Amino acid sequence: MGVGDRTTRIWLLVASALCAVGLALGSPLRAISGDTVPGRLGAAVVRCGGGFDLDTVDWIHQATRKNTIYYFEQPDRADEHTSIFGPGPAAVGALGLLDFGEGDTIDDATLRHRERDVAAWLVALATCLVVVASRLRTTPWRSFVVGFTGAASFAGAASLGQGLWQATVALPALIGALATLVYAERHPRLALATPALLVAAVMVRPLLAPLCLALGVAWALSGRGGKRWLWAGALALVVAAPFVVWNVIHLWSPFPIGELRANARITDHAFRISPAGLVKGVGGLLVSPGRGLLWFAPIALVGLWYGATSKVRLHRLVAAGAILQLVVVGAFYKWHGGLAFGPRLLAEVTWLLTWLALGAGIFESPWRRTVRRCAVAITIAIGLLGLWRFRPEQWEARRMPDADETALWDPVDSPIRALFSHDRPQTQLDSPKSAGLRCAYGELHSIPP
Numbered sequence: 001m002g003v004g005d006r007t008t009r010i011w012l013l014v015a016s017a018l019c020a021v022g023l024a025l026g027s028p029l030r031a032i033s034g035d036t037v038p039g040r041l042g043a044a045v046v047r048c049g050g051g052f053d054l055d056t057v058d059w060i061h062q063a064t065r066k067n068t069i070y071y072f073e074q075p076d077r078a079d080e081h082t083s084i085f086g087p088g089p090a091a092v093g094a095l096g097l098l099d100f101g102e103g104d105t106i107d108d109a110t111l112r113h114r115e116r117d118v119a120a121w122l123v124a125l126a127t128c129l130v131v132v133a134s135r136l137r138t139t140p141w142r143s144f145v146v147g148f149t150g151a152a153s154f155a156g157a158a159s160l161g162q163g164l165w166q167a168t169v170a171l172p173a174l175i176g177a178l179a180t181l182v183y184a185e186r187h188p189r190l191a192l193a194t195p196a197l198l199v200a201a202v203m204v205r206p207l208l209a210p211l212c213l214a215l216g217v218a219w220a221l222s223g224r225g226g227k228r229w230l231w232a233g234a235l236a237l238v239v240a241a242p243f244v245v246w247n248v249i250h251l252w253s254p255f256p257i258g259e260l261r262a263n264a265r266i267t268d269h270a271f272r273i274s275p276a277g278l279v280k281g282v283g284g285l286l287v288s289p290g291r292g293l294l295w296f297a298p299i300a301l302v303g304l305w306y307g308a309t310s311k312v313r314l315h316r317l318v319a320a321g322a323i324l325q326l327v328v329v330g331a332f333y334k335w336h337g338g339l340a341f342g343p344r345l346l347a348e349v350t351w352l353l354t355w356l357a358l359g360a361g362i363f364e365s366p367w368r369r370t371v372r373r374c375a376v377a378i379t380i381a382i383g384l385l386g387l388w389r390f391r392p393e394q395w396e397a398r399r400m401p402d403a404d405e406t407a408l409w410d411p412v413d414s415p416i417r418a419l420f421s422h423d424r425p426q427t428q429l430d431s432p433k434s435a436g437l438r439c440a441y442g443e444l445h446s447i448p449p
Contacts, residue, residue, distance in 0.1 A: 024387075038073065043118075051080070057437070072084055086203070192231050211324070
């Protein structure tokens, strides 16, 4: 590889990262979902007390004293109240609060900005990795388009780049596994990291198990020698160990079952596997005006089609994993993902399917190329509209799909149509309980408004 080629690749990655960060941080700061609360607060808890006990936040402690448990917390084996989403979002979010500690104060706006800063760079990292995964089989410009489409889609800056969801933290590990798997044919040693990255993704976000299984099968079938299996397995165990220890201490299980327990408090059957339920869930994730990929990211459907019809084993396995992931999410009793812009539970799938559509080097006929270009344009346009105009209360709080799923099928009053509305309801979602927090003796105390 020449110096010029290396320079081009470096600038390509720099440009991709800056575009992703610029998109995420250039939009108005807004409350995006209550699911990001434990990541944001947990980051402050980590920096203040060195642990993950959300009960060290005074307003949460006041609620637990009255036997009120917020949906995002769980009383655990260590007699603490930890996030149902595990330690990942809080631990990573703490990197944005390195200047916060004992005796310091932080206002709510600053805390939210710091959370979004970390989220933006995580999306940027995923963007660079998907560019790397694409660069081997396509042109530099096309690989940049792959990264930009992912970052500009609903699954990029508009959602994952706005807060510390589980998916925000798991995404770089998943895309990193894809990149090492693709590049292993040129640099075989990179494949040693693939299982470890898949383990990290699953431990942070258990819902990704079907997709990670498909990538794991692709890795296993790629002709690795016995010694490489041993080294890759050892590295995967090293990565898994801290998660397993945390889970055993807090959850009585080596597996990340916090969300499963939280859903068990709400419903008798978190996963409803029936023909009618799957048709409703999978159909909604594909075509409903409220959550359908057809409306929010049609490039994902193009990628699914490309992968399913490809003769390359990796492409078929990624497509199969995406289909399995779609079925699992569709069977979830809250398949629409609650408060979200687009099918948030399919965010990571969207990135991999975008790679299949644009960066996997699959042959395209002229009419396929036309379909792909239209799908890219719609995906980016809807993602950027959501990034700049989406306010959850404009549609989510008014239609409340958690209470009435028929709202998700309304072609007239949909989330996308609400982007063009000038209504500004006064409903506040994910509103702060105080003006800020002060760290004192390992606890977080609210600053009065």
